[in-house]
Amino acid sequence: MKDKFYITTPIYYVNDNPHLGHVYTTVVADAIARFKRAQGCDVFFLTGTDEHGQKVEKSAGKLGITPKELADRVVSNYFKLWKKLEIQYSRFIRTTDDVHAKGVLRLFDIIRNKGDIYSGEYEGWYCTSCEKYITERETEERRCPDCGKETDLLKEPCYFFRLSRYQVPLLEYYRAHPDFIRPKTRYNEVYSFVEGGLRDLSITRSSIRWGIPAPGDPSQVIYVWFDALSNYLTGVGYGTDDQEFEKRWPATIHLMGKDIVRFHAVYWPAFLMAADLPLPQTIFAHGWWLQDERKMSKSLGNVIDPMPLMETYGVEPVRYFLLRDVTLGLDSNFSEGAVRNRYNFDLANDLGNLNSRIQKLLSTAGMPELTRAVPVGPAEKTLEANYYKCRKTYIDSFNAYSPSRALAAAWEFITALNGYVTASEPWTLLKDAAQRPRLDRVLLTCAEGLRVIALFIEPALPEASRRIADTLGADHDDVWEFHPERAFKLNTSMKPLFPRIEEKREIKMEEVKEQPKETTPALENLISIEDFQKLDLRVAEVKSAERVPGTKKLLKLMVDIGTEVRQIVAGIAEVYEPETLVGKKIIVIANLKPAVLRGVESRGMLLAASIDGHPVVATFEGNPSAGTIVK
Numbered sequence: 090m091k092d093k094f095y096i097t098t099p100i101y102y103v104n105d106n107p108h109l110g111h112v113y114t115t116v117v118a119d120a121i122a123r124f125k126r127a128q129g130c131d132v133f134f135l136t137g138t139d140e141h142g143q144k145v146e147k148s149a150g151k152l153g154i155t156p157k158e159l160a161d162r163v164v165s166n167y168f169k170l171w172k173k174l175e176i177q178y179s180r181f182i183r184t185t186d187d188v189h190a191k192g193v194l195r196l197f198d199i200i201r202n203k204g205d206i207y208s209g210e211y212e213g214w215y216c217t218s219c220e221k222y223i224t225e226r227e228t229e230e231r232r233c234p235d236c237g238k239e240t241d242l243l244k245e246p247c248y249f250f251r252l253s254r255y256q257v258p259l260l261e262y263y264r265a266h267p268d269f270i271r272p273k274t275r276y277n278e279v280y281s282f283v284e285g286g287l288r289d290l291s292i293t294r295s296s297i298r299w300g301i302p303a304p305g306d307p308s309q310v311i312y313v314w315f316d317a318l319s320n321y322l323t324g325v326g327y328g329t330d331d332q333e334f335e336k337r338w339p340a341t342i343h344l345m346g347k348d349i350v351r352f353h354a355v356y357w358p359a360f361l362m363a364a365d366l367p368l369p370q371t372i373f374a375h376g377w378w379l380q381d382e383r384k385m386s387k388s389l390g391n392v393i394d395p396m397p398l399m400e401t402y403g404v405e406p407v408r409y410f411l412l413r414d415v416t417l418g419l420d421s422n423f424s425e426g427a428v429r430n431r432y433n434f435d436l437a438n439d440l441g442n443l444n445s446r447i448q449k450l451l452s453t454a455g456m457p458e459l460t461r462a463v464p465v466g467p468a469e470k471t472l473e474a475n476y477y478k479c480r481k482t483y484i485d486s487f488n489a490y491s492p493s494r495a496l497a498a499a500w501e502f503i504t505a506l507n508g509y510v511t512a513s514e515p516w517t518l519l520k521d522a523a524q525r526p527r528l529d530r531v532l533l534t535c536a537e538g539l540r541v542i543a544l545f546i547e548p549a550l551p552e553a554s555r556r557i558a559d560t561l562g563a564d565h566d567d568v569w570e571f572h573p574e575r576a577f578k579l580n581t582s583m584k585p586l587f588p589r590i591e592e593k594r595e596i597k598m599e600e601v602k603e604q605p606k607e608t609t610p611a612l613e614n615l616i617s618i619e620d621f622q623k624l625d626l627r628v629a630e631v632k633s634a635e636r637v638p639g640t641k642k643l644l645k646l647m648v649d650i651g652t653e654v655r656q657i658v659a660g661i662a663e664v665y666e667p668e669t670l671v672g673k674k675i676i677v678i679a680n681l682k683p684a685v686l687r688g689v690e691s692r693g694m695l696l697a698a699s700i701d702g703h704p705v706v707a708t709f710e711g712n713p714s715a716g717t718i719v720k
């Protein structure tokens with residue numbers, strides 16, 4: 090039987106259109122779901138919209154339409170966006186769906202019958218924007234700790250959920266399941282929050298009309314979070330299709346931003362415990378996309394609209410960027426320069442060029458013949474071994490919910506294949522008919538290499554993957570095996586995958602501060618070769634990288650220059666996330682006089698080009714070892 094894998098995104102509010110933060114969670118979930126499908130799992134991927142509550146009611150009121158009309162309007166934008174991004178969800182749930190309401194009522198009834206829902210009166214400081222009461226310890230100024238807006242003192246009759254009863258069971262559960270809340274930082278936060286004590290939670294409101302009425306008491310509407318969280322059950326049949334529910338529940342992973350981890354890691358498991366339902370396996374909270382160090386959010390008015398970004402760079406490059414540029418779980422400052430770099434370097438240069446080189450070779454040389462090809466030699470064996478190594482890291486990383494690391498492994502193989510093409514000199518072989526058997530071996534290896542690359546990139550770049558696979562017409566047995574004797578039915582050549590972005594198309598959204606134009610110096614002040622030889626330029630491997638505290642631009646790198654590991658400081662922090670540099674091979678001037686930058690010593694300098702004021706670090710094709718002299 091296939092392994093079952095059930096993944097969810099949060100259901101998004103419909104008071105406003107989707108922004109890059111919503112795209113982020115959904116793309117990550119989609120990539121994980123695609124990976125799991127490729128691994129042969131029976132995947133169910135649920136996403137949807139959270140349509141009830143005061144926020145939606147208010148936004149609709151401002152527009153002079155009903156909440157349902159607003160929801161329909163915004164939902165259609167979500168549909169369009171997910172289609173464009175090729176999000177392959179299994180079901181899109183809306184909290185206004187009838188089947189959803191049925192499930193919510195059942196859950197409410199079961200918990201009430203158990204004695205964990207009781208009626209009372211609630212008074213507290215309420216943040217309308219975030220739809221939640223603020224606890225005493227969170228605010229002194231009565232401002233919402235999340236959005237900074239003022240809160241209102243509300244008092245209302247309502248039903249309470251006996252959350253306090255679950256403090257001990259929750260803590261026991263966390264301890265017994267250390268992987269329940271991930272990453273570890275979030276586990277620790279949630280653990281100490283629960284340890285600090287839990288008060289009962291009001292789960293209905295009398296002040297709101299737009300929602301599901303409480304069973305047996307229409308004066309009360311079910312609180313938006315009780316309603317919303319239940320979607321993870323109702324989306325797989327709870328209350329309407331018991332067979333489907335038995336098959337799918339519990340979820341393998343609820344993915345969400347760290348803003349709502351508490352709802353998922355405290356309230357939700359407590360509701361489930363109260364209803365005697367099994368708990369999800371993992372609550373995974375990813376970090377935030379920031380703008381100027383603040384969370385990108387509609388209420389702060391600093392969001393990035395995904396549409397123009399996708400128009401400029403294409404849909405797939407945006408997917409790739411989101412998955413690759415940041416480690417899942419960490420925050421990241423959004424910069425269009427970083428999108429551009431990922432596009433130009435990873436996609437146009439590494440992947441795009443490799444694909445064009447191989448496609449061009451195949452179409453010039455014609456079909457390689459298996460029976461004629463020389464046997465696999467050491468170069469092919471090394472490449473094959475490299476593939477299996479990268480594949481292991483790729484699979485382990487995706488399974489550990491680290492798409493960025495998985496893609497880095499895929500790119501390691503792309504670099505290896507690029508190196509293989511260069512080293513085997515197919516264009517020279519092509520000139521000599523006697524070398525045809527050797528050329529055929531090289532061509533077959535290139536085709537097989539490209540084929541596995543198409544598999545590697547599918548979760549991030551589904552269309553590019555399809556296009557590559559289509560031109561190769563490979564047989565699909567043992568897809569994940571690197572097969573030197575695989576047969577191909579090559580199709581005609583294809584258009585470039587990711588043409589380099591021209592300058593004029595580049596900057597659309599970011600406010601561009603005037604940068605002094607970097608000019609190419611004229612051919613004067615010539616130096617002699619002896620002058621040049623004074624420079625000790627070396628291949629260096631980045632061992633670690635971190636920001637220099639209190640600076641925006643500086644990174645402190647530890648680099649292996651062959652003879653020692655040294656500390657250098659580089660002004661590249663605005664474009665490069667530190668962790669993406671680790672393992673990279675760069676060029677360092679090793680005999681530069683040491684300097685102290687913002688109190689940190691730098692013993693050497695890395696080489697980088699400056700493109701529109703954005704640094705682009707010089708790296709290598711192939712994988713030279715640290716310490717190799719650059720001349």
Ligand code: MSP
Pocket residue numbers: 098099100101102103109110111113114139317318319320344345346347348349376377378379384385386
């Ligand atoms: N409706 C609730 C969720 C209910 S789930 C049972 C909600 N909706 S939301 O529209 O505000 O979406 C919040 C989610 O959007 C976050 O958890 C996160 O997944 C995503 N993001 C919103 N802003 C984000 C960033 N700036 N960065 C990354 N993700 C962000 O909360």
